[in-house]
Amino acid sequence: MIEPYVAALSTYAKDIDDVIMLITLLVGFWFLLAQGALLGFCWVYRKRDGQKAQYITGEEKSQMRWVSIPLVLIVCCDIYIALADGPVWAKVKEDLPPAERKVRVIAQQWAWTFVDAGPDGQLDTADDITTMTDLHVEVGKLYHFELQSLDVIHGFSVPVFRLKQDIIPGRTIIGWFEATGTGTYDIQCTEICGIGHGLMPGRIIIETAEQHASWLAEHSELSVASNTLPQAAQE
Numbered sequence: 001m002i003e004p005y006v007a008a009l010s011t012y013a014k015d016i017d018d019v020i021m022l023i024t025l026l027v028g029f030w031f032l033l034a035q036g037a038l039l040g041f042c043w044v045y046r047k048r049d050g051q052k053a054q055y056i057t058g059e060e061k062s063q064m065r066w067v068s069i070p071l072v073l074i075v076c077c078d079i080y081i082a083l084a085d086g087p088v089w090a091k092v093k094e095d096l097p098p099a100e101r102k103v104r105v106i107a108q109q110w111a112w113t114f115v116d117a118g119p120d121g122q123l124d125t126a127d128d129i130t131t132m133t134d135l136h137v138e139v140g141k142l143y144h145f146e147l148q149s150l151d152v153i154h155g156f157s158v159p160v161f162r163l164k165q166d167i168i169p170g171r172t173i174i175g176w177f178e179a180t181g182t183g184t185y186d187i188q189c190t191e192i193c194g195i196g197h198g199l200m201p202g203r204i205i206i207e208t209a210e211q212h213a214s215w216l217a218e219h220s221e222l223s224v225a226s227n228t229l230p231q232a233a234q235e
């Protein structure tokens with residue numbers, strides 16, 4: 001539905017779009033029906049000369065049906081939506097498929113810091129690559145992300161992945177994504193996190209295997225050098 005405007009570039013983006021489409025269609029159907037009936041009754045039973053308004057208690061069975069039948073039908077629609085979205089929620093938020101890559105996302109007022117695990121795939125080692133604002137990832141690799149906040153509640157949102165997760169200070173929240181296409185796209189903070197909230201830009205750069213390998217090679221050497229320099233100076 002929104003794919004012409006925001007590309008769908010994660011393995012679960014289409015599942016989420018499908019749920020949103022289902023909800024839009026079901027809710028839209030009942031909305032149009034209810035508003036149509038309201039306007040129709042306003043017209044049919046409008047004020048006419050010589051006709052007195054009738055007082056309706058709504059207690060008779062024929063009148064109560066106007067409420068009870070739509071109520072049962074709408075509850076059935078709700079159950080149908082719950083059955084459709086439950087597996088998608090479980091897939092995105094509860095399941096944690098094995099990681100091929102790891103990245104730490106650190107939010108603060110008002111910037112993003114990203115720590116890539118580097119060539120060894122382990123965080124908190126000498127070859128970790130720290131970047132501000134830009135998150136470099138490889139297409140087709142399953143990433144685990146660790147979300148951390150240095151101050152207040154922020155929201156990590158990658159619209160092209162249909163991914164959104166709040167970041168709570170004092171907690172590390174783990175989730176996953178796998179990109180299905182390349183390009184540069186927005187990362188947004190989706191919590192009003194202070195006066196500079198609107199100035200908290202981020203970008204995700206989804207690269208091919210070759211592009212990402214050369215980015216890794218270029219930056220991990222730099223980070224190893226800078227991580228080992230202080231030790232060398234001490235000796």
Ligand SMILES: [Cu+2]
Binds near residue numbers: 155
């Ligand atoms: Cu924020």
